[in-house]
Amino acid sequence: MKTIRLSIIGFGAVGQGVARVLRNKRDYLVHLGINLLVVAVTDSHGACIDPDGLDLRAVLQRKKESGTVATSNASSLDVIKNTDHDLVIEATPTDIETGEPGLTHIIESFKHGRHVVTSNKGPLALQYKQLYNEAKKHGVIFRFEATVGGAMPILNLAHDALAGNRIISIEGILNGTCNYILSRMTEESLSYKHVLGEAQDLGIAESDPTYDVEGIDTACKLVILANAIFEMDVMYGDVEVTGITKITSEALSLANVENNVIRLIGEVQDGNKRIMRVAPRLIPKQHPLAVGGTLNVALLKTDTAGPICISGKGAGSMETASAILSDIIVICHKNT
Ligand SMILES: NC(=O)c1ccc[n+]([C@@H]2O[C@H](COP(=O)([O-])OP(=O)(O)OC[C@H]3O[C@@H](n4cnc5c(N)ncnc54)[C@H](OP(=O)(O)O)[C@@H]3O)[C@@H](O)[C@H]2O)c1
Numbered sequence: 001m002k003t004i005r006l007s008i009i010g011f012g013a014v015g016q017g018v019a020r021v022l023r024n025k026r027d028y029l030v031h032l033g034i035n036l037l038v039v040a041v042t043d044s045h046g047a048c049i050d051p052d053g054l055d056l057r058a059v060l061q062r063k064k065e066s067g068t069v070a071t072s073n074a075s076s077l078d079v080i081k082n083t084d085h086d087l088v089i090e091a092t093p094t095d096i097e098t099g100e101p102g103l104t105h106i107i108e109s110f111k112h113g114r115h116v117v118t119s120n121k122g123p124l125a126l127q128y129k130q131l132y133n134e135a136k137k138h139g140v141i142f143r144f145e146a147t148v149g150g151a152m153p154i155l156n157l158a159h160d161a162l163a164g165n166r167i168i169s170i171e172g173i174l175n176g177t178c179n180y181i182l183s184r185m186t187e188e189s190l191s192y193k194h195v196l197g198e199a200q201d202l203g204i205a206e207s208d209p210t211y212d213v214e215g216i217d218t219a220c221k222l223v224i225l226a227n228a229i230f231e232m233d234v235m236y237g238d239v240e241v242t243g244i245t246k247i248t249s250e251a252l253s254l255a256n257v258e259n260n261v262i263r264l265i266g267e268v269q270d271g272n273k274r275i276m277r278v279a280p281r282l283i284p285k286q287h288p289l290a291v292g293g294t295l296n297v298a299l300l301k302t303d304t305a306g307p308i309c310i311s312g313k314g315a316g317s318m319e320t321a322s323a324i325l326s327d328i329i330v331i332c333h334k335n336t
Contacts, residue, residue, distance in 0.1 A: 002035065003036075004034065004332050007042070007087075007089065009080065011041055011059075013320075014091040014317060015041070015089070017318045018089055021322070023056050023057065034332045039085050040083045045070040046068065046075070047075070048072070049083055076101065076105055080108045081112055086115060086335070087117065090109070091324075096122045096236065099123040102120040107131070107134055110134045110140055114140060115140045115335075116142050117144070117328055117331065118144050119146035119324060121147040121220045124147055124220075125224060143330060143331065145324070146323035147221065150313050151313045152298065153323065154170075154310065157300070159229070165303060167301070168302060168303060169267065169270075170225055170269075170300050171298070173265065173266075173296055174218045174266050175314070176313070177209065177217075178212055178244050179264070181213070181244065182261070182280075183293055192244070213244050215278040216243075219266070226238075226270075242278065260283060261285055295312070296311065296312060297310070
């Protein structure tokens with residue numbers, strides 16, 4: 001059995017979800033021939049490091065009780081550069097202006113010969129080509145299923161299960177916050193402002209919801225799909241973006257009378273008619289894209305398999321960890 005040593009960089013909802021999943025699935029992973037050893041965990045205060053493998057239960061407990069994992073003030077970059085390990089899980093906050101600190105973490109990991117799995121879409125939305133080339137140059141694997149659609153396995157579906165198909169287009173709901181707001185506005189005939197407040201109280205929307213409601217988060221995910229699946233070499237500025245802030249409950253009621261819902265749809269299509277667009281659209285209630293609540297959904301049109309639709313939870317600690325776990329397992333299999 002091969003031992004893979006890994007670090008978790010960023011220990012918020014996602015990093016802690018990864019730690020829990022690795023604990024829960026330890027026997028299953030051993031059954032697959034994978035012995036995973038978490039040798040370092042970091043947060044914004046510092047790091048805990050043990051070359052023989054950390055006790056993840058104790059790390060989770062320390063984070064809960066003292067607010068930090070730190071037993072030393074080593075930074076994430078110190079860990080990435082100086083701790084001997086094979087794989088870095090990068091789960092720091094998304095910054096779509098600079099991509100930092102994730103961008104530097106990922107590039108330094110590659111330079112030190114470490115594979116990377118990330119849930120952080122900032123670096124990918126800004127520097128996809130550079131990251132792809134750097135990983136290739138250093139002979140390491142870079143996977144990022146969790147950056148688009150949380151638990152919904154859209155990248156692996158397109159690359160692996162649909163291998164051999166040409167993907168013609170992808171349309172989908174890639175932001176659970178917007179979907180929750182539009183669903184609740186329709187169901188309860190409530191105003192945008194009222195439902196946004198409710199979503200903030202429930203922790204579904206951030207206190208500053210701009211990235212979500214202005215369509216920016218969906219556009220970043222679309223850029224990742226365009227680059228990773230359509231090999232387009234595009235950036236955030238190439239997407240036409242309209243958010244949901246101007247949608248009234250009257251517009252939703254009118255749509256409802258005609259048996260439609262309004263949803264924030266991201267759409268990417270290559271070929272002669274290139275499309276990269278995020279906008280509210282009328283969707284018939286019976287259509288597969290008309291999902292409610294915080295669900296995400298994607299409809300892939302392919303040349304051989306025809307239309308394929310997947311739906312799932314687009315966020316959540318364990319759900320996102322599920323996508324990260326699948327990437328970890330792929331990397332382990334390629335290294336054994
Ligand atoms: N939550 C989801 O459902 C979800 C779903 C898909 C993708 N994502 C993406 O996954 C990433 C993590 O999300 P999250 O919800 O876990 O965020 P989070 O709860 O805010 O956690 C972020 C973690 O990163 C740490 N951090 C900040 N700067 C750091 C640095 N320089 N070095 C090391 N750690 C640093 C924070 O430290 P402190 O704990 O000390 O503050 C915190 O532990 C984000 O990019 C997010 O967009 C999240």
